[in-house]
Amino acid sequence: MFAENRKISLRQLQALLLLDCFGTTVLFLPAELAHLSGRACWVVALLSGAVFVALSLLLTSVGKRLPQGTVVDWCRGCFGNFFGTIVLIGLAGKLLLDGMLELRVFSEIICRSMLPTTPVWVISLVVLAVAGSLAAQGTECRGRTAEILFFLVAIPLAVILLAVAISSKYHRILPLELPSISEIGSGIAAMSIVFQGLTFLYFIYPDLKRPTRAPSAVLKSSALTGLVVTFMVFLCLAVYGEGVLSEKLLPSLQMMERVSFTGVFLTRQDVLLLWFWMASVSVFLSGTLFFGSLLGVQLFRQQETKRKKWLWVWLGAVFAASFLPGNLSAAYHLRMRLAPFLNLLYLVIVPLILLLFAGKGGKADV
Numbered sequence: 229m230f231a232e233n234r235k236i237s238l239r240q241l242q243a244l245l246l247l248d249c250f251g252t253t254v255l256f257l258p259a260e261l262a263h264l265s266g267r268a269c270w271v272v273a274l275l276s277g278a279v280f281v282a283l284s285l286l287l288t289s290v291g292k293r294l295p296q297g298t299v300v301d302w303c304r305g306c307f308g309n310f311f312g313t314i315v316l317i318g319l320a321g322k323l324l325l326d327g328m329l330e331l332r333v334f335s336e337i338i339c340r341s342m343l344p345t346t347p348v349w350v351i352s353l354v355v356l357a358v359a360g361s362l363a364a365q366g367t368e369c370r371g372r373t374a375e376i377l378f379f380l381v382a383i384p385l386a387v388i389l390l391a392v393a394i395s396s397k398y399h400r401i402l403p404l405e406l407p408s409i410s411e412i413g414s415g416i417a418a419m420s421i422v423f424q425g426l427t428f429l430y431f432i433y434p435d436l437k438r439p440t441r442a443p444s445a446v447l448k449s450s451a452l453t454g455l456v457v458t459f460m461v462f463l464c465l466a467v468y469g470e471g472v473l474s475e476k477l478l479p480s481l482q483m484m485e486r487v488s489f490t491g492v493f494l495t496r497q498d499v500l501l502l503w504f505w506m507a508s509v510s511v512f513l514s515g516t517l518f519f520g521s522l523l524g525v526q527l528f529r530q531q532e533t534k535r536k537k538w539l540w541v542w543l544g545a546v547f548a549a550s551f552l553p554g555n556l557s558a559a560y561h562l563r564m565r566l567a568p569f570l571n572l573l574y575l576v577i578v579p580l581i582l583l584l585f586a587g588k589g590g591k592a593d594v
Contacts, residue, residue, distance in 0.1 A: 235367070235368060235435055235436070235437050236367055236368055236370075236371035236432075236435055236436065236437065237371070237437055237438075238436065238437070238438055238441055238442065238445040239375060239445075240371030240372065240374060240375045241371070241432065241436060241442065241445055241446070241449075242445050242446075242448065242449040243371070243374040243375045243377075243378040244370060244371060244374040244425075244428075244432075244511065244515070245425055245426070245428075245446065245449040245450070245453070246374075246378060246449055246452065246453060247374050247377065247378060247425075247507060247508045247511040247512065248424075248425025248428060248508070248511060248512045248515060249422055249423055249424075249425045249426075249449075249450075249453045250422075250453070250456075250504070250505075250508045251330050251334075251422075251424075251425075251505070251508050251509055251512050252330060252333045252334050252337065252505060252509065253421045253422050253424075253563075254422060254457060254460065254480055254505075255337070255478045255479075255480045255481050255505070256477075256478065256479075256480075256560065257273075257418065257419070257421075257422065257457065257460075257461065257480070258460065258461045258464035258465070258473060258476075258479045258480055258483075259464075259473055259474055259475070259476045259477070259479045260418050260564070261273055261415055261418060261419075261461055262464075262465065262470050262473040262474040263474040264411055264414045264415055264418065265407045265408075265411035265412075265414070265415060266405060266470045266474075267400075267401070267405040267465065267470045268405040268406055268407040268411065269415075269461055269465055269470070269473075270401075270458055270461045270462040270465055271405075271406060271407055272407045272411060272412055272415030272419075273415065273419065273454075273457055273458040273461040273462075274454070274458045275407075275412055275415070275416075276412070276415045276416045276418075276419035276420075276454075277419065277450075277451075277453070277454020277455065277457060277458055278454065279416055279419075280416075280419065280420070280422075280423045280426075280450060280454065280575075281447060281450045281451050281454055283423075283426075283575055283576060284423070284426055284429075284446050284447060284449075284450040285443055285446070285447060286575070286576070286579035286580065286583065287426060287429035287430060287446075287575075287579050288429060288433070288442050288443040288446050289443070289579075289583055290302065290579050290582045290583055290586065291429070291433030291439065291442065292439070292440070292442075292443070293582075293583060293586035294582070294586050295433075295439070298431070298434065298526050299316070299319070299430040299431055299523070299526070300312075300316060300523070300526040300527055302582055303315045303316050303319075303578075303582075304316075305585070306581060306582055306585040307581075313527070315578065316523065316527055317527075318570075318573070318574075319427075319430065319523065319574060320520060320523055320524075320527075321570075322427060322570045322573075322574055323427065323516050323519065323520045323523070324516075324520065324542075324545060324546065324549060325549075325566060325567070325570065326424050326427070326512075326516060326567070327512075327513055327516030327517070327520070327546045328545075328546050328549035328550040328552070329550070329553075329559055329562065329563045329567075330509055330512055330513060330516075331352055331355060331356065331509070331513060331546060331547075331550045332348075332352070332550040332551070332553055332556075332559045333556060333559050333560065333563070334355065334505065334506075334509045335348045335349075335351040335352045335355065335550070336348060336555070336556035336559065337478065337502070337505075337556070338351050338502065339351055340556070341481075341502065342502065349551070352547060352550055353547070355506075355509065355510060355513065356513065356543055356546065356547055358510045358514075359509075359510050359511075359513035359514040359516075359517055360514070360517055360539065360543050362510065362511070362514035362518075363514045363515075363517035363518035363521070363539060364536070364539060366518070367432065367435045367518065370511065370514050370515065370518065373511065373514075374511050377507040377511065380507070381503060381504040381507050381508075382504075384503075384504070385504050388484045389459065389460070389463065389484070392463050392467070392483060392484060392486070393459075393463060395486075396463060396466040396467055397466065398466050400465060400466055400467075400468070400469040400470070401462070401465060401466055417568035417572075418564070418568070419457075420567065420568050420571035420572070420575065421563060421564075421567045421568070421571070422453065422457055423450070423453070423571070423575070424567065424571060425512060425515070426446075426450070426575055427574055427575065428515050428519055429446065430519075430574075431519045431522060431523070432519075460480055460483075463483060464476075464479045464480060464483050467483050467486065468483070481502070513546070516542070516546065517539060517542045517543060517546065518539075520538070520542040521535045521536075521538035521539040521541070521542050522535060522538075524538035524541065524542070525538055
C-alpha cells in the first residue's frame, strides 16, 4: 500500500539527521582532511563541524519564519515564478547528485570489500529497492525506521571506537599543529558533504509534530555529528599518522578493522562495521527518493496521489545517473568537485536569501 504518513517526532527527526549525515563520506574524510591540513586535520574537523552546527539553524529559521506553504511556495514567493523554478530545479539536481553518488560509492565499497564477484548494478538495485520501499511509506515510516536502526548501529559503533581509543598510541598527534585559514576553508568544503543531509530540512518542517522545538533538536544532532566525526578523524590520525593517513582509501573502516575482540564469534568484522553504513545509506537514499518525488508533485502543482509515479521516475534517474562516473575514484572526485559548491548554495546562500525575504514581511506563494 502506498502510504502518506507525514508526521514524525523530534527524536525521529534527530535519528534521521544523524543517519543522513553519517554516509560514505565519513569513510574517506580523515584521509582527505589529512591531505589538506596534515596533523591539524582533527582541528579542522572540529572547527568545520562548529561552522555547520551554526549553519544548521538557517533552514530551521526559515521554517519558523515561513510556517505556511512548502519549499516550492517559499522559492516562488521569494524569487518569483521563473527564477524560483530555476532554484527548485537546481535543488532537485542537488538531491539527484547526492543520491546517485552515495549509491555508487557505497555499491563500489560493498563490491570491493564483501562481494567481489557480484556486479555493482545488482548491489545498487538491492539498495534502491530497500530505500524505495521506505520512501513509498512516507516520512513516518522513515522516522520510525531511523529511530530503531540508530540504536542498533550506534551501540556497536561506539564500542568499537572506544576500543580503538583505548588501544591507540597518541604520540603521532603531537606536537599540536594549528591549521591555516586556507586549510580551514578547504576543510569546511570537504566537511560540507558530511552535512548534505541538512538539505532535507527544506521539506521536513511541515511534517514535524512540534515544529517550534525543531531548532534545538537539529542543533543537538548537528553538534553530535560534528563531535563524532572529529573523534573519528582524531583516532585515525593517532593510529596512522598524517603521512600514512593521507594515503589511505577508507581509513575509518580500516582503523576499526584493526580492533579484535577475544572470544567473539565474528570472522568478518568488516560486515559488522559496514552494517552501520548500510543503514545510513538506505535511510539517506529513502530521503532523496521521498523528497525528490514530493518536489516533483509540488513543482508541477499536482495532487499528492501522483507521488508514486514520481517515485518511479526518481528510482530510475538515481540508478541510471549512478553509473555516469566510471568507477569509485571518478565518483569520489566528482563529489569532491561539485558537492561543496552546491552545499554552499543550498545550505548557506539560498536560506539566507529566504530569511531576508521573510524578515521583510514576505509570504510564501501558496
